Amino acid sequence: GDSVTQMEGPVTLSEEAFLTINCTYTATGYPSLFWYVQYPGEGLQLLLKATKADDKGSNKGFEATYRKETTSFHLEKGSVQVSDSAVYFCALRDTGFQKLVFGTGTRLLVSP
Amino acid sequence: DSGVTQTPKHLITATGQRVTLRCSPRSGDLSVYWYQQSLDQGLQFLIQYYNGEERAKGNILERFSAQQFPDLHSELNLSSLELGDSALYFCASSVGGSLTDTQYFGPGTRLTVL
Numbered sequence: 001g002d003s004v005t006q007m008e009g010p011v012t013l014s015e016e017a018f019l020t021i022n023c024t025y026t027a028t029g030y031p032s033l034f035w036y037v038q039y040p041g042e043g044l045q046l047l048l049k050a051t052k053a054d055d056k057g058s059n060k061g062f063e064a065t066y067r068k069e070t071t072s073f074h075l076e077k078g079s080v081q082v083s084d085s086a087v088y089f090c091a092l093r094d095t096g097f098q099k100l101v102f103g104t105g106t107r108l109l110v111s112p
Numbered sequence: 113d114s115g116v117t118q119t120p121k122h123l124i125t126a127t128g129q130r131v132t133l134r135c136s137p138r139s140g141d142l143s144v145y146w147y148q149q150s151l152d153q154g155l156q157f158l159i160q161y162y163n164g165e166e167r168a169k170g171n172i173l174e175r176f177s178a179q180q181f182p183d184l185h186s187e188l189n190l191s192s193l194e195l196g197d198s199a200l201y202f203c204a205s206s207v208g209g210s211l212t213d214t215q216y217f218g219p220g221t222r223l224t225v226l
Contacts, residue, residue: 032212043114043202044217051212089155098168098209099145099157 002027002094006103009087013110019077021106023064023090026071031092033057033066033073034100038087047075047088085110115139116218118203124224130191133221137184137205143167144186145206145215146178150199161186162209193225 007022025031035047035057048057053068062077073090090103115138125131137144146158148171157170161180172178175193180186190197200220206213 036217043116043219044204045114046214046216049214098143098160098162099170100147100204100215101157102155104154 002101004090004103006090006106009107011108016079019080021075023073025092027094029094031094034091036089080110082110114216118218118221122222129193133188135186135203141205143206145204146188147202148199198225
């Protein structure tokens with residue numbers, strides 16, 4: 001079945017450091033890909049999405065490019081802030097299915 | 113604020129009991145989804161409704177059931193509760209059922225079964 005694999009956390013960075021969170025997927029069709037963020041005590045918020053190969057999703061300084069050849073959707077940010085500390089979930093939505101399939105989440109801790 | 117509301121925010125109950133979680137989707141959204149977030153299983157899809165009809169089913173136990181009402185709000189019923197049902201239950205909504213529709217999540221209901 002469809003699955004999403006994310007790098008284990010926590011990822012610990014200093015403010016203004018470069019962030020990469022790896023995400024790879026397995027799907028039978030041509031999925032849409034998403035990054036969601038969960039701040040402490042809150043629900044999930046959509047961070048960015050890409051619906052086809054080579055699309056780049058971007059929001060709030062975060063970017064991810066849909067790479068079909070490597071089945072990846074890595075999340076990047078050039079300069080993280082303390083306020084970016086949260087859990088980040090990579091997810092896919094496959095053709096023919098409505099549900100989101102989530103990775104296990106990666107906790108990001110940014111220190112001043 | 114996503115526009116999706118869930119009540120109650122917290123629920124503490126005992127094994128064997130039955131509870132109902134409620135979700136109101138964003139205005140205009142026809143699809144409602146339920147997800148369970150637990151420490152051991154992660155985030156898992158339970159069930160989807162579209163305009164009152166069940167559209168897709170995931171890893172939902174037989175002890176669990178859901179429905180979507182004519183005003184489009186949805187309820188998730190959990191019965192014969194077990195300790196392992198303790199989790200955060202999220203509702204999400206989207207405009208329709210398209211694969212590119214964004215799902216907007218509510219703040220969740222934290223269920224604790226003692």
